Amino acid sequence: MKKEQYALITYLLFFVVTATVVSVLYKRNQQLQEYDLIQNKLEQLKELDARIDRDLLLNLSFYSSNYDALAESSTRIDTLQREITKQTTRFSQDEPEFKTVLQQYIQNSTRKKRQLERIKSLSSSIKNTLQYLPTVINELSHKITASRHDPEDLRFRINQLFGVLLDYNIFPRHDKKQLLEEKIAELESLSNHIYQKDLNNILSHIQANLRMKNQMENMLRSYNKMNINKELSRLQIIHTNYFTEQTKNSYIINLVLIILSALLFISLGYVIQNLKKAHIRARINHARLYDAIENINEAFALFDAEDKLVLWNRQFELFYPKIRKQIREGISYNELMAAAEALGQFKNNNIPRLHTSNDLQGHTKELEYLADGRCFLTSDSKTSSGGTACVRIDISDQVKLEEKIIWQANYDALTRLPNRTLFLDRLAQAIQHAKRDSTLCALLFIDLDKFKDVNDTLGHDVGDILLVAVAERLSSCIRKIDTASRLGGDEFTIILQEISSTHDAASVAIHIIKKLEEVFQIGEHEIFISASIGITVYPDDARNSTQMLSNADMAMYQAKEAGRNTYRFYTEEMNQEMKTRLQLEKDMRNALARNEFVLEYQPIIDSQSNKVVHAEALIRWQHPELGRIAPDKFIHLAEETGFIIQLGEWVLRTAVTQMNQWLKDGLQPFSVAVNISSRQLESDILIKLLSELLTEIPLPRHALTLEMTESLLIENSSRSNNALEKFRELGVNLSIDDFGTGYSSLSYLKQFPVDILKIDKSFIHDITQDKDDAILTNAIIDLAHNFNLKVIAEGVETIRQLNFLKQNGCDMIQGYYYSQPLPADDFYHYCLKQNRQQNSLKPSNGT
Amino acid sequence: MKAVFPRQAFKILVSVIIFTVYISLFFAVSAQANHNHLITSETLSDEPIQPLHAHEDLDPEKITLGRRLFFDKRLSKDNSISCSSCHNLAHGGTDNLPFSTGVNGTTGKINTPTVYNTHLNLAQFWDGRASNLIEQVSGPVENPLEMAANWPDIIRKLDQDRDFMRRYKKVYGNKLKADNLIDAIATFEKSLNTVNSPFDRFLAGDKNAISAQAREGYQIFKSYGCTACHQGANVGGNMYQKMGVMADYFEERGTPITEADLGRYNVTHDDYDKFTFKVPSLRLVVLTAPYFHDGSVSSLEQAINKMARYQLGREISAEDVQKVITFLKTLVGEHKELTQSAAE
Structure with missing residues (x-):
């Protein structure tokens, strides 16, 4: 059994037993009180009965002249009897004898009381006669004395009679009664005298007295027989016996209960002790709990x-x-x-x-x-x-x-603008918003022009500061609901929400362009930049965010192509063009694997010997569906997409392999020129490739020429110079293509280790008609020669052009006058034919 | 644990002590006897007439409530009469009629006794059929010739009376019970004591409290034997006596004998008790004409003459009668309800 249960049961038992003890004691106490009460009343009744007897005696013996005491005792007896009857109703049921005796007692008592009342009445009347008789006898005596006439000695005889009457009243004896009766009879026999009336009155009272005295005697006799004390004593005994019995029983019960209580007290002590232990345990637990929750x-x-x-x-x-x-x-x-x-x-x-x-x-x-x-x-x-x-x-x-991570995931650390992720999210939201509210939303794609120059010339730190400044200006140009974000590099976007027309977007774009045109003062540097902005509008141009972004991007390129520092809206044409470009780009990547690219070689003839001394390798794309595609259609694309690296490698490898083959086939040594794009120069890949290639396929020195444009050299001036030196070390010639169209700055001629200049065909075309072109061409040739460079004239188509160039000392001629670009085999035959002709024309010079 | 033990022991000790005290308390209570004071022995006095004292130890609240009921007509069946209708407290506690009128004009069969000083009587009613006032109250209330009511009806009526119930609850608790109403009325009646009468003052030693003629009247009253019956504090009321000890009252009255004339016989059914009545108190006798149980005598002179004749068997002179009357007047005491004086 659990301790708690034990404690509970002990408690319960303790209270049950205590309650029982208390109730038993209480009941016993009640009984005792009741006993005492009844006994007391019975005792009082006895006493009252004795008192009545006493008071009656006092009255009868003339010691008391009123009945108040008797009356009071009588009333009290009535009351007590009624009370006892009422209070012993229950007791009477237990003890029928008590009831019987009580009834008997009350009956006898009532009889006694009634007898008492009669005695009282009678006693009064007797007293009256005794009190009245002296008066009336006295009156008669006075009468007799007054009349001096006393026949039969009446006065004496009456007085004598009264004396006997008194004697009898005090000591009532039978002989006295007889004497009285005799005397009365004597007086009655006296008749016909003047005192007859008075005498009769006296005698009648005496007779009444005697009569009542008689009655009184009888009554007193029966009254004395009425002994009610016997019954009262009996009642007391019955009552006492009953209670003695009760007490005996309850004594045993009490004893048992008290012993039980004592035992339970001991148990209670044990329980209290357990409770104490429990209390200590509870305190320890509490302390532990406290330690636990506080720590x-x-x-x-x-x-x-x-x-x-x-x-x-x-x-x-x-x-x-x-x-x-x-x-x-x-x-x-x-x-x-x-x-x-x-x-x-x-x-x-x-x-x-x-x-x-x-x-x-x-x-x-x-x-x-x-x-x-x-x-x-x-x-x-x-x-x-x-x-x-x-x-x-x-x-x-x-x-x-978490907030920081979320921020980093969504914001650009440098400019604190939303980054690409958040931008896309916001753009999607803006589209949803516009869709729901049927409003317009515009996306502005902003690309900084020439930002790369800043980075290159002033360093990345300045570039970063500039970007932050740009971000600030952009943010100042837009409303709160709009979002400016940085996609990366120098690309920014702005989402304009709830605009009423495309015109609004244009206004913002103009505002931004103007704002960015202002000078940026960064440290000691004053920087001027511009921006190209492409704009697209939802829902006019696009349905989703991806499309919008690509639209804006396209429009931005258009802006760039339109000369930068301006904005362009996206148009469907742009899209078409883009699609074409994309298709082309895709085809282009496949074309390499499918061998759709071929190289054609345009011979370059020495103006003096008329021999093939040079050849320009030109790429051709034989598209399976579109047919032949000119290089200007896809080279630019290849540059933009970076495919130029692979394509350039292929071109170099093909050209070198071809050249090696030709030399093996016995062609006279000449130099093959390959065009290099600026992308190829951006890394060291080209150098690495060349050195590997030339190790793999060794060519004589100067058998390979790399052609590059003026602008390429200028734009990558620092890197270019380094690269060019490396090329030269590998025994590769360098030529500048399209000379005269770019910066037309001649300083770099000195700066870069270049071997050949190629005069752009635009000069050559009108060389015979345009005096300026002729002068310029002459100047270039002279300049080149002064720098110890060879000159090639491109796009020579007529004999007049050729003659002019020959006259002015141009070293080599390239153009349709001699030959269009030829496939490798044709070129081989052309070389054989051309060189044979020259050998036959000048046999003296043949080797 | 060392520190704990004494406290624990102390607790047990305290419990044991409390329990012991508890038990002994019960034994002590049971040992205490509930003794009532026994009647003290009364002083013997030379004079048959004793001074009248006010009933002590009455609850004033009960008296107030009892008075209210005493004057409450709802105690009669038709709410027409109250106790005070017949027991006019201002006029000696009777209605001065031979027989009182009950509800619906019914006429009683016995003369209305005074309600003053009644608790001193050895029993109530002319024939003493009620041994005390408690038993007496229901008599007139339930008597069809008097109030003709019953207690359940009365309780129903009184229960509606908020003001009454408020007073009632103060004394007897919430439940309206006939016993309590009777107790209140009886208590009020016990308070009706005419104390401090000139004669009582005389008895107390003030010899000039009553006139010489009254003193002479008292001597005559005693010498004629009147005090054989009319004695005690109430000048009567403490015994029974046959009407016509020395002569036949009823034969000479000339009217047929009624049930009421049988007197105490109606209670004991003993021939000896025929024509026996409780001796009436003479305290207010000068105010309570007409006289005798049958109300047949309207003047006190006549009553005294008849008493002398039938009870004492003698004649009394007119002169003595006047002296006795003068004495009887000095028996009238004082009570706030009693406004009529003996002089009137």
Whole structure:
């Protein structure tokens, strides 16, 4: 059995036994009182009876002249009898004898009382006669004396008679009665005298007295026989016996109960001891609980089923410092939170709710934000007793970290503008918004012009500062609902929401362009930049964010192509062009594998010897569907997409292999020129490739020429110079293509280690008609020769052009006059034929 | 544990002591006897007439409530009469009629006795059929010739009376009971004592409290033997006596004998008790004409003459009668309800 149960049973037993003892004692006490009461009354009755006898005696012997005492005793007896009858109703049921005797007693008592009353009445009347007789006898005596006439000695005889009467009244003896009767008879026999009337009156009273005296004697005799004391004593005995018996029984019961009580007292002591132990255990547990809840980092509070605070730790107070004074036992959660709200404990006065609902897990978790920036994770769970255990975990650091991660994921660290991720999200939202509200939304794609120059010339640090400044200016140009973001590098976007027309977008674009044209003062540098902006509008141009972004991008390219520092709206044509480009790009990548590219070689003839001394390798694309595609249609695309690297490698390899083959086949040594694009120069890939290729396929020195444009050299001046030196070390010639169309700055001729200049065909075309072109061409040739460079004239188509060039000392001629670009085999035959002709024309020079 | 033990022992000790005290208390209570005071022996006095004292130890609240009921007509069946209708407290506690009128004009069969000083009587009613006032109250209330009511009806009527119930509850608790109503009325009646009469003052030693003629009247009253019956504090009321000891009253009255004339016989059914009545008190006799149980005598002179004749068997002179009347007047005491004086 468990100790608690034992304790409970002991308690119960103790109280049951105590209650029994008490009730038994109480009942006994009641009985004793009742006994005492009845006995007392019976005793009183006895006493009253004796008193009545005494008072009656006093009355009869003339010691008392009134009956008040008797009357009072009589009334008291009545009352007592009634009380006893009433109070012994129950007792009488237990003891029928008592009832019988009591009834008998009352009956006798009533009889005695009635007898008493008769005696009283009679006694009064007797007294009257005795009191009256002297008066009336005296009157008669006076009469006789007055009349001096006393026949028969009447006065004496009456007085004598009265004397005997008194004697009899005091000592009533039979002989005296006889004497009295004789005397009365004597006086009655006297007749016919003047005192007859008076005498009769006296005699009648005497006779009445005698008669009543007689009655009195009888009554007193029977009264004396009425002994009611016997019955009263009997009642007392019956009553006492009964109670003696009762007491005996209850004594045993009492004894047993008291022993039982004592035993239970000992048990109670044991229980108390156990309780004490339990108390100590409870205290230890409490201390442990206290230690536990005080040593956790979480705030803890326990509310009972009535939602009253019963337990909490210090952390709970520290978590809510503003309501620290309000936290006290018995306060309800709602009161506490109301106080906290009043004191501004919570952020936005957002009162957290105490979760007492019975959800499946029995606990709920929510976040609670405080005004001071802290954030708690609330965990309220139902306790087994129906209360609520309320736990608060401070997750402020986690929340801050999360916020930081979220920020980093969505914002650009440098400019603090939304990044690509957030931008796409916002764009999607803006589209949804526009769709819902049937408004317009525009996307502006902004690319800074020439930003790369800034980075290259002033360093990345300045470039970064500039980007931040640009971001600030962009942000200043837009409304709050709009979003400026940085996609990366120098690319920015702006989402304009709820615009009424495309014109609004244009206005913003113009504003931005103007704003960015203003000088940027960064440190000591004054920087001028511009921007190209592509604009697209939802829902006019696109249906989704991806499309919008690509539209804007396209439009931006258009702006760039239109000369930068301007904006362009996206048009359907742009899209078509883009599609074509994309298709082309796709085909182009496949074309390499399918061998759709071929190289053609245009011979370059020495103006003096008329021999093939040079050849320019030109790429051709035999598209399976579109047929032959000119290089200007796809080279640019290849450059943009970076495919130029692969294509360039293929071209080089093909040209070198071809050249090697030709030399093996016995062609006279000459140099093959391959065009190099700026992308190829951006990395060291080309150098690496060349050195590998030339190791693999060794060519004589100067058998390979790399052609590049003026602008390429200028744009990559620092890198170019380094690369060019490397090329030369590998025995590769360098030529400048399209000379005269670019910067027309001649300083670089000195700067770069170039071997050949190629005069652009635009000069050559009108060389015979345009004097300026002729002068310019001459100047270039002279200049080149002065720098010790060879000159090739491109696009020579007529004999006149040829002659002019020959006259002016141009070293080599390229053009349709001699030959169009030829496939490798044709070129081989052309070379054989041309060189043979020359050999036959000049046999002296043949080797 | 060392520190714990004494406290624990102390607790047990205290419990034991409390229990012991508890038990002994019961024994002590049971040992206490509930003794009533026994009647003290009364002083013997030379004078047959004793001074009248007010009844002590009456609850004033009960008296007030009893008085209310005494004057309450709802105690009669048709709410027409109250106790005071026949027992006019201002006029000696009777209605001065031979027979009183009950509800619906019925006429009683016996003369209404005074309600003053009644608790001194050895029994109530002319024939003493009620041994005390408690038993007496229901008599007139339930008598069809008098109030003709019953207690359940009365209780129903009184229960509606908020003001009455408020007073009642103060004294007897919430439940309205006939016993309590009777007790209240009886208590009020016990308070009706005419104390401090000139004669009582005389008895107390003030010889000039009554006139010489009254003193002479008292001597005559005693010498004629009147005090044989009319004695005690109430000048009567403490014994029974046959009407017509020395002569036949009823034969000479000339009217047929009624049931009421049988007197105490109606209670004891003993022939000896025929024509025996409780001796009436003479305290207010000068105010309570007409006289005798049959109300047949309207003047006190006549009554005295008849008493002398039938009870004492003698004649009394007119002069002595006047002296006796003068004496009887001095018996009238004082009570706030009693406004009529003996002089009137």
